[in-house]
Amino acid sequence: MATISIAEPPRPAPARPRLNYLTEKTGLMSWLFTTDHKRIGLLYVLSITFFFFFGGFFALLMRLHLLLPQGWLFGHETYNKLFSMHGIMMVWFFLIPSIPNTLGNFVLPMMIGAKDLAFPKLNLLSWYIFMLGGLTTLYALVRGGVDTGWTFYTPFSTSYSTTFVIAAAVGILIAGFSSILTGLNFIATVHRMRAPGLTWYRLPIFIWSTYATSLILVLATPVLAITLAMIAIERVFQVGIFDPALGGDPVLFQHMFWFYSHPAVYIMVLPAMAVVSEIIPTFSRKPIFGYKAVAFSSMAIAIIGFLVWGHHMFVAGESAYAAMTFSLLSYMVAIPSAIKVFNWTATMYKGSVQLDTPMLYAIGFVALFTIGGMTGLFLAALGIDVHVTDTYFVIAHFHYIMVGGTVMAFLGGVHYWWPKISGKMYPEFLAKLSALTVFLGFNLTFFPQFILGYMGMPRRYAAYPPEFQVLNVLSTAGASILGVGYVVPLIYLIWAWKYGERAPDNPWRTTGLEWKTPSPPPKHNFDVTPIVTWNAYDFEAQKEELQLG
Amino acid sequence: MSQSTVSVKTYAFTLLTLLGLTLLTSLLGLADLGRFSFVAAVAIAAVKASLIACFFMHALYEAKLVRVVMAGGVIWFLIMISLTLSDYLTRGWMPFPGK
């Protein structure tokens, strides 16, 4: 029976057009040689889902091991490899490509009224490069993994580690070029491929935030590439770029690494904010509050995010003046994020709020991102950081943002655009139940870690003092629940792809050019290029067309 | 016949200026100017880079977006190098060991 929980009865779903992007050509070759941004988005979905469950499996192993204070499943060397591979897989092969390369690829051209991205063949090349990088890193894993942490700090990674550092570094380096090409494609597309009439201030916030993400992709990733290349070269040729014994400076490595890796976390969160900025207006039936403030905040986060990397090095030996500068700038970068949180909340205020599954994920994002963001401010304070650096407090902070934030927004976005992508609806009750499971499981996993960190439990340790056991057990219990919350959507979404109820063109009755196409869309999105004369989220102006109350 | 963006005369003039600046840099290098050599060499290189960008790469004649992109690249490199050096240059300013 119909499970769309919108107040008014839905319009009957039109007959599925004979040819859409899924059916216009079939066969494996038509997928492997596609240049259609929608198909490439789906190729990425397959890839990142694979890497997500890989990285998640390592996390589960770690949490099982940490049930006992002295550990029981693994030796210390193996544990080091587990957290390193977990970090590498999750950061570079899941989080960074997740929203931009799946939802971004699929939705961006449609949102701006274009037939495809600016450079479709480059888009396909991006995916192949990503897979090559992923396979190279998997090779490192299969040969025994790395134990340097995802941060590859020198001189351990260059001179002392006996694990497969070069293969892992090269794999990540290769995947980095995939990121760069995606960012390049998005920037050129947003600048030059918008439909007539679609000025910058008429763009959905999703475009602003994805554009800001693309700026970071393009400006930061090359520095990661050259830094990892230097590590590989140091290991191969035994030259001492970062090795103190040969005159090198390990702190220089950290400067170069974090110059990329701090903006990288904004690559992970800005697309999540992009998704949330679409979901909340839709399910509040209101335009986003403070459009320009939210748009400019996206840009501000991207720009200021480049100026704060030294806050990862407060205890590494950087000068006190540099530490103070980075601390001050880190406080500043929180401001545009806070503006967004206030504006999302204000969008819901006096709106007609409907708690469909995407909205549950979006609200969950706002709550958890707020906690994660505020604990970031604690870490930006020099005095507090000295106490909690390299403890579970830091781990809890970034997981609140990356998991409580990005992963929830990703799931919300997948459910939100699922009808458009697949032409089907997902089972609503099961979806809501999963969202709740994820929220509860997540908090049970990571909130205890704030306390553990504050009480002094160090990160990356395979054993801990017995007084920390209760909190660790709670965390592991939460992780199991969280795992269930992730597996269930995987199952019902696969089921819904084939057997789900047929979706109408605009199941959420919302604004946005992507909803003016059939579900699923034809290969070229629009038969006639639309001419845009309206603002984003203009529910009032489109009331009749959307059959709103 | 189509219009060309930049005239041959402009290209030739740019070529001669660039070669002249290269000669200048070389003479500068041979003279002993101490620490100033490095600064002057980089400064002249920056002038040459600007000439290449403006005339050979048509930056002066392209859309504003191109100039913004180019400026963005230069600015971001300057952010990276100046904030990194700001750590090294301020080491030892505080009377605490290691700071």
Place this chain on the structure above:
Amino acid sequence: MADPSVLALREQFRNPEQQRETSTVGMWIFLVTEVMLFGGLFTAFSVYRMSHPAGFDQGSADMEFWLGAINTAVLICSSFTMAMAVHSSETGKKSRLAVFLLLTILIGLVFLVIKFTEYYLHYHDQKLPGILFHDTSPDAAYVQMFFVFYFLMTGLHAFHMIVGEGVLCAMLIRTWLGSFSERYHTPIELAGLYWHFVDTVWVFLFAIFYIPGAHLK
């Protein structure tokens, strides 16, 4: 004769002008990523140069100064011929386009020959970083660090030049096949942008590696 600009119009674009503008912006964005790629090395270099100027000056003194200066002039000339190639394509002079492309390729090869000669000379002088390195100056560790950056940065540059030579050869072949006209010659413009950028990087490499120690010879 089919109009190259019509043949070359890709389906995602509304008209050839949009395609040209978008491709140009795309190439400039790519060049910005290259600025950041080389920029990381320039940043690391300047950190070490600042903390150990004596060692780096000594390393610079070991460079073949005149080979570097000649190479700089060589690359600048190749940028001129590349600019003339673009000019020829804009005015529809196809045979001149081919000539200037060929000149650029050859002058680029001269650069690479001189560069690899320098590398061989450094190997001969035992300045190859790693087990083969040998130096007796007081700051030998930083002379070696200088050469690490020298080989890294000029090596990365030479790699970019080799790729550029390949791109120019492809452009030359396409010119002979009649792919370009005054209405459509965007790939030539884009190849030119890349080539000029590689030249620009060299201009800075010459400044930081060859100049500081030149007076110490």
